Amino acid sequence: MRLIDAAFGALGLVLAAGTAYAALDSDLTAARPTPVQIEHDGFEAPEGDEGYDRRDGYEDREEEEYGRSGGPIPQASAQNGQDGAGQTGGTQSGEGAQPTAQPLSLQDAIARTGAMGYTRVLEAEYEHGRYEIEALDDQGRKVEIYLDAQTGQTLKQGYDD
């Protein structure tokens, strides 16, 4: 066997073994956690906005859009508790809630964006444990913000090119 064949073959062995390990370890073969249930926190979607899905809670890998044409950022009920039924996001229990579920709901993530000083949220989606939020800053420039759905930590923040 020539050296070049051996080198590619070794790379192939690593890739094939890694793939087998990763596939067995993946969501496809593992049981998924039960989606968290949270109670409605008083936030109303803008009128006539069909892009907003008023489901409580969310499922893993489900995408939601908030206000395709942009809308005002709702007050964070977790911080204000306007109606006395303030929820602290996913940790608060509805029926069948799991304590291990992600603590930051989509509404919380949007509210957090408002707390950072951004005026309008254009799009917010959940993907692979992160919230990807597109918002406008006070100068009207488009910003992309990544929030960790587990910890609420800001992973990345930057202007869209």
Next chain:
Amino acid sequence: MTDAAYDDDATRPVPVWDLAVRALHWGLAGAFTLAYLTGEEIWTIHEVAGFAVAAIVGLRLIWGAVGGGRALFSDFVRGPATSLAYLGDLVRGRPRRYLGHNPAGGFFAVVLLLLTAATAVSGWVQAYQTSSLLGALMHEAHEALANITLGAVILHIGAAVLMSLIHRENLPRSMVTGRKRP
């Protein structure tokens, strides 16, 4: 055109690509297409297709070491000088015909294998490193690599069509039947 008209060994198509090479080639083409189309849309299928891409590339790399014949990397991987000289001949309109990969094609086969592997691996990392900056970076890298790979695939198809016209043969069909005229 038919072999019957020239019934001697000099014109009968000869086996070039073995069954494993052909199956892995079309398997990779199918898996990449499926993964590209389901990206951001149908996650379960996208993940299965991504794992298939990584597995197929892994098997092809192994087969390129142990398969023998024209499947071997040593059969078609040439140095950059040879590949560039071949491209020069191509531009001047008189490229030599190779039964296996030509020097530029062999180089590009390796590029495609590495690109598809890198796309699959970056996709896996960004999906399972959800709480880190590495994951966020890989998320961007995965999308960029997928589009670069798509561009490379289009180049690959274009080159196959061009070389088929130049040498008056049907290269895509050869990748199905495994045979080429000698």
